[in-house]
Amino acid sequence: MSDDVRTASAQPLPSDARARMEALNSEAKPLNIWLRTQANAPAQQAWFKETGLATAGHIAEGRVAAGQMKAVPHLWKWKEISPYLDKIARIATEADIPPTEFADRQQFLLTNPGLGGRLQVAASIRCAISIYNPGDLARAHLHSPNASRTILSDNGGYTTVEGERCIANRGDLILTPNGTWHDHGNDGTTPVVWIDTLDWPLMEFLDIIWLDEDMPGEMGVDNRRMQRPSSPDGYSHDLYGVGGIMPRIALRSRGFGKGTSPYFHYRGEDIKEALLVLRDEEGDPHEGIALGLVNPATGGAVFPTLTYGAQLIRAGEETQFKRETSSTVYVCISGRGETEIAGQIFKWEENDIFVVPNFLWRRHVAKGPADAVLYTMSDAPLLEKIGQYRAQGMDPKGKVTNIVA
Numbered sequence: 001m002s003d004d005v006r007t008a009s010a011q012p013l014p015s016d017a018r019a020r021m022e023a024l025n026s027e028a029k030p031l032n033i034w035l036r037t038q039a040n041a042p043a044q045q046a047w048f049k050e051t052g053l054a055t056a057g058h059i060a061e062g063r064v065a066a067g068q069m070k071a072v073p074h075l076w077k078w079k080e081i082s083p084y085l086d087k088i089a090r091i092a093t094e095a096d097i098p099p100t101e102f103a104d105r106q107q108f109l110l111t112n113p114g115l116g117g118r119l120q121v122a123a124s125i126r127c128a129i130s131i132y133n134p135g136d137l138a139r140a141h142l143h144s145p146n147a148s149r150t151i152l153s154d155n156g157g158y159t160t161v162e163g164e165r166c167i168a169n170r171g172d173l174i175l176t177p178n179g180t181w182h183d184h185g186n187d188g189t190t191p192v193v194w195i196d197t198l199d200w201p202l203m204e205f206l207d208i209i210w211l212d213e214d215m216p217g218e219m220g221v222d223n224r225r226m227q228r229p230s231s232p233d234g235y236s237h238d239l240y241g242v243g244g245i246m247p248r249i250a251l252r253s254r255g256f257g258k259g260t261s262p263y264f265h266y267r268g269e270d271i272k273e274a275l276l277v278l279r280d281e282e283g284d285p286h287e288g289i290a291l292g293l294v295n296p297a298t299g300g301a302v303f304p305t306l307t308y309g310a311q312l313i314r315a316g317e318e319t320q321f322k323r324e325t326s327s328t329v330y331v332c333i334s335g336r337g338e339t340e341i342a343g344q345i346f347k348w349e350e351n352d353i354f355v356v357p358n359f360l361w362r363r364h365v366a367k368g369p370a371d372a373v374l375y376t377m378s379d380a381p382l383l384e385k386i387g388q389y390r391a392q393g394m395d396p397k398g399k400v401t402n403i404v405a
């Protein structure tokens with residue numbers, strides 16, 4: 001992040017857009033969301049930049065890590081929170097300076113009600129919902145946190161990652177691993193909406209958050225803030241799109257992050273098809289028909305810190321109880337149902353998002369005539385690496401067994 005950007009983000013009210021969004025924040029607070037009115041302000045610059053001692057001993061502006069608090073199970077109803085996307089989009093359309101200029105993004109973040117307003121849904125996971133109007137751009141940048149987009153709108157937006165332009169369609173997962181240049185935009189005719197999921201709170205706790213917006217080299221033709229595509233569309237798929245076949249040639253660099261997936265774009269249509277192919281299998285008693293979206297070069301999680309999955313809970317299916325030391329965020333892609341978490345029932349339908357914090361028993365039930373599809377984001381890989389991942393199941397008679405001891 002350049003100094004002028006940092007200074008600009010600290011100035012008061014560059015337009016009435018920020019004031020209007022702040023006003024909406026009072027109204028939206030009971031829904032446990034926070035409309036972004038500030039840019040991220042890490043306490044330090046990129047580790048490879050010469051920073052001197054200027055930032056040492058100072059606390060970043062905005063909301064920063066606080067003492068230990070406990071996340072609670074919570075469900076964000078799409079019908080309640082999505083009107084705020086429309087409100088943000090309208091402010092962006094009317095403002096002389098759009099929110100992307102002073103807050104980086106047009107989005108609201110989900111705040112877990114157990115965490116005192118901190119910008120996180122679980123111990124290590126941040127989630128935001130972003131909206132991009134036609135023509136919007138979020139400039140090219142990279143950062144230390146790993147991030148992803150789960151696409152909710154039907155079509156119209158894109159994320160370019162390390163020169164690969166990933167066209168966003170509903171149900172897609174697009175990764176922007178740490179150390180990859182990426183920019184976002186909407187070149188369609190209708191607003192684009194997606195969920196951003198990041199390991200930001202973990203990096204914040206470790207005090208290793210930094211970001212950089214000074215992309216070297218050639219930029220977009222009409223706007224120097226976006227990448228010029230350097231890989232063919234569908235490059236991830238070209239390289240790793242056939243299961244069981246892996247390239248054994250030197251590949252072009254895909255960022256400098258370590259332990260992250262070189263496959264950036266998981267397509268919703270492929271995920272749906274893969275779930276349907278497995279539908280008649282017995283499945284997992286705690287998960288229904290479950291899939292992992294993995295790093296195809298290793299078979300492991302896509303990030304060292306987060307893993308992503310999709311699961312089909314078949315019409316009428318009730319899973320058994322399970323609990324884990326990791327936390328999981330769910331989004332309902334289709335169908336409807338309910339999840340019992342620590343004795344509380346959370347009813348969900350399309351686009352609803354809910355969190356199962358660590359240690360809590362949960363089970364899923366698909367309601368209604370159709371199968372339900374849930375996408376998951378979990379910090380299990382992180383806990384595995386530090387020797388803290390454990391899981392248990394409980395059968396209908398209440399017998400508890402270790403899944404991972």
Ligand SMILES: [Fe+2]
Nearest residue numbers: 141143147176
């Ligand atoms: Fe980013």
